[in-house]
Amino acid sequence: RLFTIACQAKCSASVKSLKYIGGFKKSKFTEILRGVNNCVKVINTSDILHIYTWILNRIWVKLHLEMTGNKIIKNALISVFHKDGLGKIAQKLSQLGVRIYSTGGTQKFIEDKGISVKKVEDLTSYPSILSGRVKTLHPKVFGGILARREEGDDQLELEKYDIPKFDLVIVDLYPFEETIASTNNESEIIEKIDIGGVSLIRAAAKNYRDVLIV
Numbered sequence: 001r002l003f004t005i006a007c008q009a010k011c012s013a014s015v016k017s018l019k020y021i022g023g024f025k026k027s028k029f030t031e032i033l034r035g036v037n038n039c040v041k042v043i044n045t046s047d048i049l050h051i052y053t054w055i056l057n058r059i060w061v062k063l064h065l066e067m068t069g070n071k072i073i074k075n076a077l078i079s080v081f082h083k084d085g086l087g088k089i090a091q092k093l094s095q096l097g098v099r100i101y102s103t104g105g106t107q108k109f110i111e112d113k114g115i116s117v118k119k120v121e122d123l124t125s126y127p128s129i130l131s132g133r134v135k136t137l138h139p140k141v142f143g144g145i146l147a148r149r150e151e152g153d154d155q156l157e158l159e160k161y162d163i164p165k166f167d168l169v170i171v172d173l174y175p176f177e178e179t180i181a182s183t184n185n186e187s188e189i190i191e192k193i194d195i196g197g198v199s200l201i202r203a204a205a206k207n208y209r210d211v212l213i214v
Contacts, residue, residue: 071167071210071212072167073093073096073098073167073168073212074097074098074099074165074167075098075099075101075144075164075165075166075167075168076093076098076099076100076101076166076167076168076169076170077101077102077120077136077141077144077145077166077168077169077170077171077200078090078100078101078102078106078110078169078170078171079102079103079104079106079120079135079136079170079171079196079197079200080106080170080171080172081172081173081174081175081197082172082175083105083106083109086106086109086110086170087109087110087113087115089170090110090113090115090117091113091115093168094115094116098168099118099164100115100116100117100118101117101118101119101120101123101164101166102117102118102119102120103119103120103121103128103135103136104128104132104135107119107120120135120136120138120141121135123140123141123164124138124140124141126138133191133195134196135196136196136199136200137195137196137199139161139163140161140162140163141166141200142199142203143157143158143161143163144158144163144164144165144166145166145169145200145203145204145207145211146203146206146207147163147165147207147210148207148209148210149165149209149210165210166204166211167210167211167212168211168212168214169200169201169203169204169211169212169213169214170214171197171200171201171204171213171214172197173194173197173198174191174192174193174194174197175192176189176192176193176194179192180192201213
């Protein structure tokens with residue numbers, strides 16, 4: 001009710017006292033409210049209500065998460081070499097309504113379990129290239145991991161470039177030690193030097209406040 005009153009008052013002191021609201025900087029939120037109020041004469045009441053509802057919903061979600069300390073996992077990125085137990089994890093995520101993104105063998109493994117999964121290459125518009133050397137190294141993947149939820153500008157850029165926010169990253173590394181212990185083939189050993197997996201772990205760890213890394 002407080003925020004409804006604040007909106008009707010065209011961004012009252014109650015709203016101005018907050019630095020960030022629903023992922024937007026205060027200034028951005030103020031601009032949105034002014035824009036909505038300026039459009040009252042040309043947009044019908046129903047549309048205005050939808051716009052206000054959308055804004056207030058963002059505010060409520062943010063405040064709820066801050067009060068409870070909970071994070072909502074909506075999108076998960078899964079890319080692993082070892083797939084033991086992965087079926088149960090993917091099944092549970094799917095049951096909870098989490099959207100799963102994956103690549104290559106991991107994607108096929110999940111699909112074979114009858115679980116819905118989105119291809120990373122459909123997100124990036126690039127296929128896995130260089131014999132699998134480059135699969136996830138793309139701004140649409142790392143942008144979704146590194147974006148700070150409290151930074152309004154970060155959120156605006158995600159919307160601008162249509163980048164999903166990744167809340168969960170499940171990844172492991174190529175079995176390098178096992179490889180060098182079992183072969184002297186230089187080419188085979190080199191191919192087990194992990195690039196993408198290490199990068200995903202570091203990116204998710206850097207943004208640990210918003211992303212869970214497994």
